[in-house]
């Protein structure tokens with residue numbers, strides 16, 4: 140089985156801070172990490188490889204620094220890694236990103252047919268969840284988003300049984316292969332990678348593809364030109380006016396709580412607490 | 421209708437013949453957008469099998485026309501037939517704006533349509549407006565973990581697509597009388613054309629629609645553990661509400677994921693939100709700041725949740741919550757109220 144995983148290196152948004160004076164992001168010192176969902180995408184791919192045999196290829200589009208993320212993927216068990224990097228690809232929105240990732244994947248699948256594509260559900264820097272559906276659509280293959288479990292794969296008949304989360308429960312879907320999954324974290328818990336993968340990572344260098352080789356692009360579909368959306372303005376959310384504060388230390392427990400219920404009653408948000416004669420049902 | 425009419429479309433999400441309320445929330449917002457955009461009409465898109473009656477409902481939320489594809493292949497949602505059907509409609513009728521609910525189904529669908537018709541899509545918006553100068557959609561969304569808001573524009577490609585989460589927009593009042601028309605279209609796919617089959621379904625153990633609860637009693641890390649939630653549950657039961665949680669509480673496994681409020685959880689808009697032992701990080705606040713009344717309880721007088729609370733109580737939740745429960749009980753007893761129905765767990 141040949142599995143292709145797409146990953147993105149993202150700033151660790153847990154550590155993103157805003158400069159309160161300028162309202163801009165403070166990026167200095169914010170560590171770059173592999174998008175947390177993508178870590179589980181790699182883990183799933185490696186576990187499937189171990190179970191069914193085959194190979195895991197990882198692709199990412201990003202700045203040269205994103206090569207670090209690819210090295211981590213090799214430590215986790217990836218066999219081949221491709222970094223797609225070129226200034227021409229910069230400032231891409233999801234439409235242009237899915238175009239470039241698709242072009243690269245197309246080269247990879249012509250070299251070696253792919254059975255399964257695995258993407259993260261979303262990238263935490265933008266939370267858009269669009270690149271996976273976009274690439275599946277461009278490839279013209281089935282998309283199964285919000286995947287939570289790979290029940291089984293039948294390499295002989297080229298089919299798989301996948302569990303997918305919905306608002307009401309879990310769907311069990313049968314799909315033909317190749318298919319593209321976007322995965323939630325529960326799809327494959329992280330584990331300590333086996334030593335041979337680590338040793339492989341010490342000598343492995345990711346391939347770097349620019350806009351020159353080995354594929355062809357429609358230049359109107361990449362980078363800024365290929366991005367229909369632009370950021371009109373960015374701002375920090377305006378603060379709401381604060382309400383009043385009561386301290387148990389001042390009013391006592393019972394007094395504080397009865398005051399709170401009175402306020403809730405006056406606000407009319409809970410019918411039976413509404414002040415008597417004022418619409419209490 | 422003339423050629424340069426600007427169609428504003430809303431996708432009506434339905435499952436088993438029941439429309440998802442986010443569809444009406446979107447139509448409510450579209451009414452306002454339409455008033456700002458000269459030459460625009462409010463229309464909706466409906467797919468499914470034997471679902472024509474939902475169009476009636478859509479008229480009452482302001483849709484003048486409903487494009488309907490009714491086909492057995494569309495019985496259950498699947499990406500390929502829904503995406504293909506709607507993309508064909510978009511290419512035929514060329515809407516100016518197209519809104520979809522940011523549910524699991526809607527996010528799966530919107531990315532596919534946007535790629536097929538090669539247009540811009542802004543996910544998870546919290547505010548929609550018409551840019552007064554450019555007369556295009558200005559879609560505002562949180563980014564970088566909620567630390568920054570960005571207004572996104574799609575200048576050239578059409579339709580301008582956006583998704584909005586349930587409960588971000590208020591639910592409009594339905595119109596008492598309304599009329600509209602159905603335009604039926606063909607799907608043009610057979611079951612044998614679809615490579616994905618639904619072979620089973622496991623319903624969630626707990627069907628919790630926290631986003632539609634009127635009262636939410638939410639707890640964070642300050643609740644200390646799963647047992648602490650029993651204290652919150654007791655108050656929620658008295659108030660006819662449900663229990664919510666911040667992310668650390670969910671990550672620690674104190675409550676199932678369905679209870680999480682915030683940027684990576686649910687957006688809620690209850691009448692009353694009680695936040696106990698929650699510090700009020702921006703990622704939590706974006707999920708609940710549309711609540712009508714926020715009561716926050718925290719031992720730390722500087723907790724940032726207090727900045728958005730209508731009433732802040734500085735104190736220990738393990739004192740305040742049981743006292744609230746007791747006083748609510750006694751008020752109900754005095755007023756002769758036995759049961760309160762609300763959005764408690766089904």
Ligand SMILES: Cc1cc2nc3c(=O)[nH]c(=O)nc-3n(C[C@H](O)[C@H](O)[C@H](O)COP(=O)(O)OP(=O)(O)OC[C@H]3O[C@@H](n4cnc5c(N)ncnc54)[C@H](O)[C@@H]3O)c2cc1C
Pocket residue numbers: 152153154263565639640641642643665666667668669680681682683684685686696697698699700701702703704707717718719720723735736737738
């Ligand atoms: C990309 C991203 C997405 C995120 N998404 C979400 C999300 O969807 N939802 C979410 O909630 N968070 C989310 N977070 C996490 C968020 O940043 C905060 O870390 C989180 O909301 C904090 O949870 P908390 O308030 O429960 O915990 P803490 O910040 O630890 O606060 C606990 C509070 O409890 C108070 N307390 C302690 N004991 C008591 C007591 N006995 N009585 C009263 N008060 C007490 C303390 O004073 C403190 O204020 C996200 C973060 C990132 C980076």
Ligand SMILES: Nc1ncnc2c1ncn2[C@@H]1O[C@H](COP(=O)(O)O)[C@@H](O)[C@H]1O
Pocket residue numbers: 145146147174176177198199200201233236240257258259260261262263265266267268269270271
């Ligand atoms: N620049 C990129 N290069 C490769 N894969 C990406 C890139 N951006 C996003 N992805 C993949 O698409 C998923 C969803 O990302 P997004 O649509 O940005 O939320 C991620 O989890 C990755 O698997």
